[in-house]
Amino acid sequence: MRPILRPILRPTRKHLLHRTLLGSLLLLASFGVSAFDFKSIGPRSVILYDAPSAKGGKLFVAPSGMPVEVVLSYGDWVKVRDASGDMAWTELKSLSAKRTVVVRVASARVRATPDDAAPVLMTAERNVLLELVDPETGPWVRVRHRDGISGYVKAAEVWGI
Numbered sequence: 532m533r534p535i536l537r538p539i540l541r542p543t544r545k546h547l548l549h550r551t552l553l554g555s556l557l558l559l560a561s562f563g564v565s566a567f568d569f570k571s572i573g574p575r576s577v578i579l580y581d582a583p584s585a586k587g588g589k590l591f592v593a594p595s596g597m598p599v600e601v602v603l604s605y606g607d608w609v610k611v612r613d614a615s616g617d618m619a620w621t622e623l624k625s626l627s628a629k630r631t632v633v634v635r636v637a638s639a640r641v642r643a644t645p646d647d648a649a650p651v652l653m654t655a656e657r658n659v660l661l662e663l664v665d666p667e668t669g670p671w672v673r674v675r676h677r678d679g680i681s682g683y684v685k686a687a688e689v690w691g692i
Contacts, residue, residue: 579619583608598691632691645671
């Protein structure tokens with residue numbers, strides 16, 4: 532018994548054009564998906580879960596103001612990543628659009644202007660939360676400490692941008 536072979540069809544120009552357009556659209560869509568979406572935990576601490584449900588396992592408590600990266604949305608729930616790379620679920624309503632960053636080096640110098648030679652206004656130790664004043668990113672970002680001190684820190688020294 533001989534197997535049934537299907538003839539190999541050569542794609543027409545129309546099919547090639549459609550494939551190219553589809554590939555381009557998928558590529559453009561992937562850029563939107565890969566864009567970082569940072570938020571912070573709202574005014575109250577929240578429980579982070581291992582599943583998008585309050586019935587899921589409780590992983591840990593996230594403090595107010597903690598920066599998180601939104602990785603995935605599922606209804607009223609979002610999967611977030613913290614500065615250490617851990618992922619968990621929380622309700623979307625528990626997040627704030629107010630942006631914060633966390634110092635990820637032993638100590639970060641907050642300077643008066645975005646320049647290594649500028650006067651140091653304060654030194655922020657590892658894991659200190661700073662409000663992101665200007666979300667425009669570059670080698671320096673403008674931040675504010677809860678005590679009111681405002682200045683510039685190197686973007687590479689903080690997480691949440």
